[in-house]
Amino acid sequence: MRRKTRQIFVGDVAIGGDAPISIQSMTNTKTSDLEGTVKQILALEEAGCDIVRFAVNSEEDAKTIPEIKKRIHIPTIADIQFNYQLALYAIEYGADGLRINPGNIGEKWKVKEVVDAAKEAGISIRVGVNSGSVHQEYIEKYHGVNVDSLCYSALDEVRILESLGFSDIKVSIKSSDVNQSIEVNRKFASMTDYPLHLGITEAGNKEQGLIKSSVGIGSLLHDGIGDTIRISLTDDPCREVEAGKILLRTLGLRKEGVEIISCPTCARTDIDLIPLVNEAQEAFKSYKKPLKIAIMGCPVNGPGEAKEADFGISGGKGKGIIFSKGKIIRTVEEENLLKALLEEMERY
Incomplete structure (x- = not known):
């Protein structure tokens, strides 16, 4: 059962409460x-991003x-x-939300000036820590970063x-240590009802980062x-964003988009399956309709197993x-398989 939290907004996107889990990028x-x-940002939108963050390092930014917003x-x-x-400046020029740590700004x-401006603009603030920004007093009290x-x-x-009368808050607690990230978010979730922004900081490249994030974020979700x-x-x-969509869909937390199921290949595979799956993944990236597409290497793993x-x-x-719900529709040459699949989907 999903944890009950208060609800805040970033622009018109609700976060917490009964709102869908949103996907962010930077x-x-x-x-x-x-x-x-x-x-x-337009490319991120096309990929399915719900909220975008950008650095403001100067008044020019x-x-x-x-x-940008136009x-x-x-x-x-x-x-x-x-x-x-x-x-x-960011509030003055129309940002829909802030990511800032009060403890870092003196x-x-x-x-108070920032909080008063955020209140007047009606925007929310994200606060939090990562493993590199833990307060020194707590490092000493609890003997390290933990x-x-x-x-x-x-x-x-x-x-x-809160002491300044502000509660439109979401919280992010991140570590590059996956187990630590899981445990600290569980602990914090048991202590407050603020919505949580999940992530694994400094997770790494697309291979390592995807695995670490899937384990850490997926366990909490x-x-x-x-x-x-x-x-x-x-x-x-x-x-x-693409990885976030797949993660949410895998956990049944987001329905839209195409889920591709494919076999790992074996000696029975007589078509060039790996590039075919990669081409299909690219072709279906922008599909919004919730569909399950199977791409299987042989008749053993075909309409029967993927019915x-x-x-x-x-x-x-x-x-x-080409098959649908276990029923064969047509037979085509290998080089035309993806094209034929797309044709049948368009008919549908």
């Missing part, structure tokens, strides 16, 4: 590069926000490091905002913990069959 362009930033269709979060004035009057020091550091950030996610990869940000698939391919020697 641009890697210079935010002041309007054309490059917009191009990347902040001044670009209105023009040309995109998803809410924006301004990521601020240390400088409270940049947070004020005196309480600076935090579940307790991470948890209570994050709680401190929340309490600062399976526990009913988590309200918005980012799969952080050292890769094209669109891959983060629940909406559509499928089963390979033979130099040719294959």
Whole structure:
């Protein structure tokens, strides 16, 4: 059962409560590069991103926000490091949310100015910690960076905002250690009702990062913990979104899009299955309709084993069959299998 949390908004996207779990990513362009930033955000939208975050490192970055928002269709979060004035600029120029840690921006009057501006603009704030930003007092108290020091550091950030009468908060507690990330989010979830943003920080490239993020984020989502996610990869940000969609769909938390099931190949495989599956994965990326597509290497793993698939391919020697719900539709040459599958899906 999913954890009950309060609900906040980033633009028109609800987070927490009974809202669907949203997928986030972050641009890697210079935010002041309007054309490059917009191009990347539009690609993220096409991949299925719900909320986009970008760094605001200067007033020039902040001044670009209105023009960015005119040309995109998803809410924006301004990521601020240390400088409270940049947070004020981001709010002034129309960011839909902030990512900022009160403990990093100095005196309480600076935090109050940001909170007052956020209240007036009606925007939410994400706070939290990662394994590199744990408060020193908790490192000393709990003898290092661990579940307790991470948890209570994050709680401190929340309490600062609460003391100023602000509660439109989501919290992110991340570690590059998967087990630590799982345990600290479980602990924090048991202590508050704030919505949680899940991720594994510095997870790595697309191979290592996907595995670490799937284990860490997936375990928490399976526990009913988590309200918005980012799969952080050292890769094209669109891959983060695509991976997030697959993860949510695998857990039954998002229905839209095509799920491809395919066999791992063996000596019975008589078609060139691996490139066929890769081509299909690319062809179906933008499909919104919830469909299960099977691409199987031989008749043994064809319509029988994959009979629940909406559509499928089963390979033979130099040719294959197209089937739907276990029933054979047609036989075609190997080089035309994907084309024929797409034709049958279009008819459907």
